[in-house]
Amino acid sequence: MKFTKMHGLGNDYVYVNCFEETIENPEELARFISDRHFGVGSDGLILIHPSKVADFEMIMYNADGSRGEMCGNGIRCVAKYVYDYKLTEKTEISVETLGGIKYLELNVKDEKVESVKVNMGSPELAADKIPVKSQNQKVMNEPIDVEGITYHMTCVSMGNPHAVIFVNDIKDLDLEKIGPKFENHERFPNRINTEFVRVIDKETVEMRVWERGSGETLACGTGACATVVACILNGYTNDEVTVHLLGGDLQIQWDKKENLIYMTGPATIVFDGEIQI
Ligand SMILES: N[C@@H](CCC[C@H](N)C(=O)O)C(=O)O
Numbered sequence: 001m002k003f004t005k006m007h008g009l010g011n012d013y014v015y016v017n018c019f020e021e022t023i024e025n026p027e028e029l030a031r032f033i034s035d036r037h038f039g040v041g042s043d044g045l046i047l048i049h050p051s052k053v054a055d056f057e058m059i060m061y062n063a064d065g066s067r068g069e070m071c072g073n074g075i076r077c078v079a080k081y082v083y084d085y086k087l088t089e090k091t092e093i094s095v096e097t098l099g100g101i102k103y104l105e106l107n108v109k110d111e112k113v114e115s116v117k118v119n120m121g122s123p124e125l126a127a128d129k130i131p132v133k134s135q136n137q138k139v140m141n142e143p144i145d146v147e148g149i150t151y152h153m154t155c156v157s158m159g160n161p162h163a164v165i166f167v168n169d170i171k172d173l174d175l176e177k178i179g180p181k182f183e184n185h186e187r188f189p190n191r192i193n194t195e196f197v198r199v200i201d202k203e204t205v206e207m208r209v210w211e212r213g214s215g216e217t218l219a220c221g222t223g224a225c226a227t228v229v230a231c232i233l234n235g236y237t238n239d240e241v242t243v244h245l246l247g248g249d250l251q252i253q254w255d256k257k258e259n260l261i262y263m264t265g266p267a268t269i270v271f272d273g274e275i276q277i
Pocket residue numbers: 011062067068069070071072073074160161193211212213214217219220221222223
């Protein structure tokens with residue numbers, strides 16, 4: 001199988017062109033290929049397929065083989081992949097995902113994709129749609145007990161589920177310990193991605209993430225979008241925010257008039273490979 005290893009701010013996936021390759025058991029392949037000792041090493045697997053309703057379809061799997069409905073860093077890399085490997089000449093493309101069709105603009109200079117801007121669609125705040133168990137219709141700054149500590153969460157779906165927790169310090173958090181407790185907490189029927197966020201000022205926040213199915217990653221695009229929605233709803237930031245992640249920065253904007261979230265950031269090819277499966 002031919003593949004390409006790519007990353008968006010260090011959130012790395014193995015990409016397979018399914019116009020050419022056929023994958024029999026993608027869940028098992030995702031677990032094998034993601035392994036950083038016995039496989040290629042990645043946060044998961046992303047398959048690029050033809051689509052009947054958009055220019056391309058992105059099918060994403062986490063490192064544990066579970067399916068993610070959307071992947072913000074992944075979809076920017078899909079845009080770079082289809083442009084660089086000449087599956088399209090267009091610089092405006094649509095991509096079908098389990099979280100809906102997304103529209104992307106490639107910023108190309110001298111044939112080089114410098115960044116990708118993604119229309120991430122509208123954030124979903126209804127608790128039953130995210131889903132998160134709650135007495136309230138929206139989960140805004142609600143207490144949740146994990147390991148004997150009460151945290152406060154704001155929950156948002158960006159196609160996939162997120163719980164955003166505001167903290168005073170992100171550096172000293174033991175995510176290996178608390179991340180899985182949030183991920184598998186009984187309030188989240190489909191598990192959850194959890195963002196730990198420190199607000200720096202009205203235009204800047206920093207964030208670490210524990211991703212459902214992959215653990216701590218260096219960046220999460222949908223997580224950065226959910227974070228900015230939570231920041232704005234709680235009155236912490238303006239509508240355009242730079243999110244500092246371990247792997248670099250994303251620019252996130254909430255166009256309130258259209259109720260659309262835009263994410264802009266880089267996409268990088270690491271290497272092409274071939275593996276016996
Ligand atoms: N890293 C991604 C999100 C990947 C999917 C997530 N772990 C889930 O299961 O929902 C991003 O950049 O958005």
